[in-house]
Amino acid sequence: MTNLIDGRAIAERVYVDLRREIAELKSKGVTPGLAVVLVGDDPASRSYVRSKDKMSRELGIHSVKLELPASTTQSDLLGRVEELNRDSAVHGILVQSPPPKQIDEGAIVCALDPRKDVDGFHPENVAKLALDDTSGFVPCTPLGVQRLLIESKIDIDGAHVVVLGRSMIVGKPLALLLMQKTKGGNATVTVVHSRSKNLEAITRSADILIAAIGRAEFVKAGHVRDGAVVVDVGINRVDDAANQRGYRLVGDVAFDEVSKKAAAITPVPGGVGPMTIAMLMSNTVKAARQSIQT
Numbered sequence: 001m002t003n004l005i006d007g008r009a010i011a012e013r014v015y016v017d018l019r020r021e022i023a024e025l026k027s028k029g030v031t032p033g034l035a036v037v038l039v040g041d042d043p044a045s046r047s048y049v050r051s052k053d054k055m056s057r058e059l060g061i062h063s064v065k066l067e068l069p070a071s072t073t074q075s076d077l078l079g080r081v082e083e084l085n086r087d088s089a090v091h092g093i094l095v096q097s098p099p100p101k102q103i104d105e106g107a108i109v110c111a112l113d114p115r116k117d118v119d120g121f122h123p124e125n126v127a128k129l130a131l132d133d134t135s136g137f138v139p140c141t142p143l144g145v146q147r148l149l150i151e152s153k154i155d156i157d158g159a160h161v162v163v164l165g166r167s168m169i170v171g172k173p174l175a176l177l178l179m180q181k182t183k184g185g186n187a188t189v190t191v192v193h194s195r196s197k198n199l200e201a202i203t204r205s206a207d208i209l210i211a212a213i214g215r216a217e218f219v220k221a222g223h224v225r226d227g228a229v230v231v232d233v234g235i236n237r238v239d240d241a242a243n244q245r246g247y248r249l250v251g252d253v254a255f256d257e258v259s260k261k262a263a264a265i266t267p268v269p270g271g272v273g274p275m276t277i278a279m280l281m282s283n284t285v286k287a288a289r290q291s292i293q294t
């Protein structure tokens, strides 16, 4: 029988541990702080920022929500980032993506203090991930996928993991993370993307198949071998007149047919999504802990 991997329940368990750790830090006089910077008024970005702020507050993390107008210039934003870098009450900084066109996102990421880069996109943190240096920050979605697998007692060590997608946000860091010589790593990782040949034959050889391509229900039963574990990172809107909102959210995996073959599978929503925000909170607590260790 297929096992449904419940991301919400696993995220709740992460929060139990984080609450304990936050209380310990507070007893030492340190309140973890997270600053989330939103430039412009993209509705999806606004909603992500709201959830991050709400979750920080629920956990007792000091939350700074900086909302800047869409006309903000590169130098204004760099100035704000530098202020947050200097602010000792802020341990984690995140600039919500995507920013407006006039902003050079790469330059903003490079301006972050890497010790506060809780999104894990600063080159220093990317290098640490590649070097198996666990003091760095790993991007939240890959970290959430790894945690889901560990908490679900799925053996990563020695497994053939196929990652579908090679973005810098999900696919590439996930591949690096799962092949690290550390706990939760040691997988044999294959990455496939839009230029891969024989994609279906490769995905069918996976013990663990992770889809992160942003194509609604792309992964069909034919892509999956019987008994594989399937993790669906995708979040795609598809029109649905029967739904109140006029759309529904689906993953990159055709859930109904694939769940009949998989040993375990994540749903969308309620799989990887809740873990991403839990890992942001976890990275913020790690940054606060490291701030008193150095």
Ligand SMILES: NC(=O)c1ccc[n+]([C@@H]2O[C@H](COP(=O)([O-])OP(=O)(O)OC[C@H]3O[C@@H](n4cnc5c(N)ncnc54)[C@H](OP(=O)(O)O)[C@@H]3O)[C@@H](O)[C@H]2O)c1
Residues within 6 Å of the ligand: 141, 164, 165, 166, 167, 168, 169, 170, 171, 192, 193, 194, 195, 212, 213, 214, 215, 233, 234, 235, 236, 272, 273, 276
């Ligand atoms: N659950 C969460 O918290 C969370 C977080 C982040 C993203 N997501 C979702 O995850 C999905 C992927 O996000 P992303 O930021 O990684 O996307 P992205 O930057 O657009 O990257 C997509 C990757 O998939 C590959 N790809 C696209 N179409 C393909 C095809 N037909 N066959 C094989 N490979 C294909 C692309 O290949 P090329 O490199 O060759 O172009 C690229 O490497 C999206 O649905 C996004 O909404 C969810």
